[in-house]
Amino acid sequence: MATLYRKYRPQNFKEVVNQNHIKITLENEIKTGKTAHAYLFCGPRGVGKTTMARVIVKTINCLKRKAADSDPCNECEICKDITAGRSLDIIEMDAASHTGVENVRENIIASARVAPSRCKYKVFIIDEAHMLSISAFNALLKIIEEPPAYVMFILCTTEVHKVPTTIISRCQRFDFKRIGVNDIVKKLNYIIKNEGIKIDRSILESIARQSGGHMRDAESLLGQIVAIGGKEITQEEADLVIPRNDLNEVINFIDFLIKKDSASCIKLINKLMDEGMDLKMFLNDLIEILRKIMLTKINPALTQKFGLELGEGLEIKVGEISSGLNLEHLLVVIERFMKARNEIKGSFITQLPVELAAAELCMGVSAPRANPGNNEIRNSKLPARQALAGGEIRNNVPVVNQPIQASSPAGPTAISAANSGKVDQDAVLAKWSEVLIRIKQHNHSLSFILRVCKPIGISNNELTIAFKYKFHKNRVDERAIKDIIEKVLREVYGAPITISAIIDENLEIADNNMPPGNGAVQNDRQAKPAEDGKQENKGQDNLVDSLLKTFGGKVVDSK
Template sequence: MSYQALYRVFRPQQFHDVVGQEHITRTLQNALLQNKFSHAYLFSGPRGTGKTSAAKVFAKTVNCEKAPVAEPCNECASCRGITDGSISDVIEIDAASNNGVDEIRDIRDKVKFAPSAVKYKVYIVDEVHMLSIGAFNALLKTLEEPPKHVIFILATTEPHKIPLTIISRCQRFDFKRITAQSIVGRMKEIIEDQSIHAEEEALNVIARAADGGMRDALSLLDQAISFSDDKVYLEDALLITGSVSQSFVGKLVEHIHNKNVADALKTLDALMNQGKDPAKFIEDLIYYFRDMLLFKAAPNLENVLERVSIDEHFVELSKKVQPDLIYETIDVLNKSHQEMKWTNHSRIFLEVAIVKLCQHDAVPPAEQSENTILLEKIENLEKEMLHLKENGFSSQVKQPAQPEVKQSRAVKGGYKTPIGRIHEILKDAQRKELGLLKNKWGELLDYLKQQNKVSHAALLNDSEPVAASEKAFILKFKYEIHCKMVAEDNNQVRTNMESILRNLLGKSIEMVGVPEPDWVKIREEFIRDQKTDEDAEQEEEPIVAEAKKLFGSDLVEIKE
């Protein structure tokens, strides 16, 4: 191949080229200069942050003919041989495809042989978390006490999957996500070297889309260069990355703030017609509001802004939008973003979220909070008192007319608990029947899932049988809305459940639903009534009780 991807051509050949990991490169350079480097290292961090590249630079530096040095010379035979892969003493292993015990045993057998061309034999094990448990166990002893001429460098993106016994035998370095500013700086060096022209806004868009990975950024830059003619423009970068321009997002945010549903949906429709991903766009929208919130809190800290570059329109919007509205907006968008993962119609969730945000303040008067009503009441009282004082009636103050207080909800559409029916079931309830029902409850939920009635099973997840007789049982629900939906049988949940229980128990049994707060009260009342009846029986005189036993309570008449 005559052409190589940018991330391969500009792979770091010195520690200086490993961008954004100065805390690691400086530590390694000092250790190399003082000949105090370890026999095993663990490099962990997100993809494309320089783990394998740093390992190769380390292998070159430790084997450089001018060692000890802080940077490889890249001129001696050792440096050139390691760079082009002709020296077999630097072995790079992909643990994803060589994860068995046999491969590690092969390493363990060969590790005792001295290097053939350089001073140290370096094993770079990439994606080491993919090794099997047996492979890790085979590596343990060799990793702890390798020969003096061997260095192990383990690289991984998921360090939590590596056994602690392996981690404790290594020096661990955590690579962090590279900042957008550092990625842009590196891309500027590359396009300057390649005599390519690019707008800075385009580079910023690519850096944000890379999400902290230099390799991803260079791949996107490569794609944008191929797409454009003589210069990489902002529009090219937006098209390649699937991102949306800040001005477009700002326009939509302004429509949301002005409660202009029609213009907001028109703007959104234009975006969707360009083939943008709704999930990606809603993420950009969340970051826009996040940056707006941080800008309002700390205007001087521009470096904490993730996706936004500060312009006049952004500053004006930040002044208009209040923090409380930003909190609620982020919450609505985040919930919609989560729901998008489980649907094939993600655009609908995005449109619903936009409409909901535009109509957020359109709350009817009946939904006023109690605090608002109380403040209005106090204000009216103060006005009435002031009016009376001004007219000289301070000594004969009449009670001011109470302002009409609107109920927060005119009609409560809740669930009406059948208290009488529950008392009847409790009188005939048996512990044996309840135990039998509870034993079959898990089978009931499994049976619903097998019938593809996952929504029915979800409604019963937070329910529990609390009492049962031979013909009926009481089902306690954590949430009143679930109790109402099941008890009123709007979606055949109750019918389906009683049918399954008929098959499982071999008899018909009626379900009576009760919300948890109501059940606590009903149970306490029932227990109290039972104790009262028992106490009354206990207080009866012995001679009367004996007479009732002999002749029956119908024939015994008690006279004082």
């Protein structure tokens, strides 16, 4: 028994679904008698490449075709022989199983030298042509470039990038496209009418969407469903073959989001889970429809070219709900559900990421975005009691109020500078230790870099910082790092301050650049008893003696 896609394979140009850009060109060539000697048909699987090749073969060899007609009669002996695959002059070769150069020489080159027995043209249809070896392609070059007048080549491939350019340049190339949902539904309707089958249009649309634009896949799916359900197909029987994706529920879900009805969103999600629907499939459909609405908002022409075809009924519903979404909100919704889809796998409650996303979007809560220059803020754990015990919160980050020494002579200068909106050099130096402490809360490594720099001047609230080494300057010049420093400067001095970094190879860093706490450690080290120093010297002498004994030599000088 023939499968549906073989039984209903198109037998003329009119029956070929879509591909109008190719059909018009080929029909005009046939009418005017200006057909090429070699064609290259490339495109996705199951869109009509081999079918189109067979239609061309029948048309150019048809005995009853009139000069002004471009379709075969399908009644003469030649047409019947070609349709049944009995014609000796039409050689259809599978390149996947005849890849070698010897097969090309025996089956093509040698056969091309013999004139056709009954047909006007001897035609070679090479399917999956990209599977031929390089040697086989090279053997074909001459015969494809200058074949006998009665020979025609038609190469079909799904991977044209594997075909050598020397072959492509000798052929007329036609690129086949995927077939739209509406066109596939029309063809499936034609089939079920001829077969006497009752099936709902929504099921046919589901088949068309599931096929991904490949007609042969759609006809195969329909054949599977018919084998299960017989002459009357129900949705339950179709769900056994097609993974369930109820787009009506997806549209209802979007409608609940627009109405800010988080309870209905969560109920719908759990209902679908109870019914056994794959949540990832649901999110795939949701993101596809949201993308379609986004393309429509940006430019309606984009929807026709790149958007998912949903079928007539669903297109109307999507158009009705899309008016309640603006583009900015739409981008947030798409991004949030893409994140939820990736989180499903690691969630011990499968539907929880989707429920959280729906609740956040309905309540107007958006997840905080990561700041690329602020990783330490996310990873650090600031004690909450510090913020409560006299600290303050700035930009969602607890900041501890550092004690300012009352003995600082430049304190009044810093306060007056902050009030005036301009900061001078004395004010910068007065609070530079506080700057280093606050920088450490944002970026621990950055605080060490700023300890080896020196503020050398400020003009029009642009602070110039000198570094001794270039890699320190390059680090500070990074946009994310510069943003952190300028933010802290604005917090400390109460005025917007920008920074510029320079290199000074003669720079000497004073000890007062170190923040409070480090000085005490340094003083402790300097205050060690002299006896400790003597013990260290004694230990070093013993080490030198052991090295001399092991490797030989003598001490020339000791400093």
